[in-house]
Amino acid sequence: MRNIGKMRQGSNAKKEKLLYVETFGCQMNVSDSEKIVALLKGIGYSNTHDFSLADLIILNTCSVRAKAEQKVYSRLGRFKGLKKRNRRLILGVGGCVAQQEGERLLASVPYLDIVFGTHNLHMLPELVLAAEQGERLSQTAFLDNGTRLDLFPAADGEGGVSRFVTIMQGCDNYCSYCIVPYVRGREISRRSVEIIDEIREMASQGVREVTLIGQNVNSYGLMSPDEPDFASLLRLVAEVHGIKRIRFTTSHPKDISQPLIDCFAELPRLCGHIHLPAQSGSDAVLARMNRGYTRREYLEKISALNAARPGIQITGDMIVGFPGESEADFSETLSLMEEVRYADLFSFVYSVRPETRAAQLPDDISREEKQLRLERLQARQREMTLERNRSLVGSRQELLTEGVSRRGDQLFGRTSGNRIVNFSSDPSLIGSMVEVTITRAFQNSLLGEI
Numbered sequence: 001m002r003n004i005g006k007m008r009q010g011s012n013a014k015k016e017k018l019l020y021v022e023t024f025g026c027q028m029n030v031s032d033s034e035k036i037v038a039l040l041k042g043i044g045y046s047n048t049h050d051f052s053l054a055d056l057i058i059l060n061t062c063s064v065r066a067k068a069e070q071k072v073y074s075r076l077g078r079f080k081g082l083k084k085r086n087r088r089l090i091l092g093v094g095g096c097v098a099q100q101e102g103e104r105l106l107a108s109v110p111y112l113d114i115v116f117g118t119h120n121l122h123m124l125p126e127l128v129l130a131a132e133q134g135e136r137l138s139q140t141a142f143l144d145n146g147t148r149l150d151l152f153p154a155a156d157g158e159g160g161v162s163r164f165v166t167i168m169q170g171c172d173n174y175c176s177y178c179i180v181p182y183v184r185g186r187e188i189s190r191r192s193v194e195i196i197d198e199i200r201e202m203a204s205q206g207v208r209e210v211t212l213i214g215q216n217v218n219s220y221g222l223m224s225p226d227e228p229d230f231a232s233l234l235r236l237v238a239e240v241h242g243i244k245r246i247r248f249t250t251s252h253p254k255d256i257s258q259p260l261i262d263c264f265a266e267l268p269r270l271c272g273h274i275h276l277p278a279q280s281g282s283d284a285v286l287a288r289m290n291r292g293y294t295r296r297e298y299l300e301k302i303s304a305l306n307a308a309r310p311g312i313q314i315t316g317d318m319i320v321g322f323p324g325e326s327e328a329d330f331s332e333t334l335s336l337m338e339e340v341r342y343a344d345l346f347s348f349v350y351s352v353r354p355e356t357r358a359a360q361l362p363d364d365i366s367r368e369e370k371q372l373r374l375e376r377l378q379a380r381q382r383e384m385t386l387e388r389n390r391s392l393v394g395s396r397q398e399l400l401t402e403g404v405s406r407r408g409d410q411l412f413g414r415t416s417g418n419r420i421v422n423f424s425s426d427p428s429l430i431g432s433m434v435e436v437t438i439t440r441a442f443q444n445s446l447l448g449e450i
């Protein structure tokens with residue numbers, strides 16, 4: 001990149017410019033988008049929620065399912081008109097679709113200015129400054145581990161009550177259906193010293209809850225001899241003064257260790273919720289998915305978690321219609337759901353992803369059959385979620401008050417088990433722990449009274 005310093009000076013002299021970021025996919029992307037906003041603030045961009053006012057639009061994309069990827073193209077189509085009306089508008093695509101497509105995306109979308117991959121967030125200000133000068137650029141090179149460690153994206157300093165903290169990136173598991181290892185790269189754990197410093201800084205700004213995030217947080221530190229393992233990291237975070245609650249996501253069942261299970265018994269600040277994707281209840285399907293555990297092993301971990309923290313809320317992910325899934329395999333998935341009694345389940349029809357091993361598997365289940373199975377599964381899950389929520393009516397729950405509810409006339413917080421509770425009280429309570437009695441249960445939320 002030539003003349004970056006020169007371009008930076010010129011650009012800073014201009015009036016404030018507006019940035020609109022649209023985020024697709026998981027918490028990693030939500031967190032990355034916060035960092036994008038913070039990075040671009042440094043070159044004069046402030047955030048807007050109205051894309052029609054923006055000087056720069058960034059789509060932070062997800063390619064984990066074909067549908068999410070198609071959405072990006074349809075959003076780009078929508079912005080084509082805007083770009084025609086405002087020639088100075090800069091359009092950028094980052095995240096997993098950008099990593100997957102790279103230069104091809106620039107070639108197929110002629111009005112697109114910037115493509116940046118999952119390892120190139122730190123370069124975004126330079127790319128934007130170059131685009132301001134009329135260049136079209138793609139930067140999707142993977143970084144080596146040493147450079148990645150030094151460039152781990154830190155928090156954006158924005159405060160708030162509850163924040164994400166990135167502790168690792170990438171994945172080495174190569175589940176046969178998953179594109180993540182190809183678009184996020186190999187697994188790498190961030191230095192624990194930096195993680196704890198960042199959480200201390202957040203606590204000093206009033207943050208009360210942190211969610212440690214990564215593609216597979218349970219394997220944190222396993223490949224880094226100088227770092228603690230994930231259970232030890234949780235114990236370090238629990239000692240940070242001012243942090244009242246700790247959550248983490250996402251977990252891989254095969255990496256749930258006994259020391260981690262012990263944390264649920266011994267660390268009161270660790271919330272009583274775990275997102276533990278099973279993906280299927282059938283051993284045959286789990287083997288074809290290369291998940292590295294059996295149904296029995298998964299259920300043993302669930303029992304151990306229930307024993308360590310009675311009442312722990314378990315959520316998960318399930319894929320329906322994986323190649324070769326028979327009706328008997330699908331019944332195993334339904335029966336696993338009955339045994340676990342998930343508080344919530346994210347379920348999807350299997351989506352073929354390029355480069356993955358499952359893309360080579362013969363798939364003889366019709367689309368209609370897959371859709372029917374998904375509907376059966378989701379209908380049963382809705383019943384179980386409502387039952388779970390109803391079982392909380394009359395109980396007292398401690399909440400961290402996070403903000404004003406969507407309707408605007410109440411406050412909301414989450415229980416330790418991650419259920420949303422709306423309640424009436426004074427906004428001065430935002431950021432405080434409160435105790436409420438649950439008075440009503442709905443499908444997606446609860447109502448409480450202080």
Ligand code: SF4
Nearest residue numbers: 171173174175178180
């Ligand atoms: S653990 Fe499996 S599903 Fe999760 S990100 Fe890694 S490869 Fe994908």
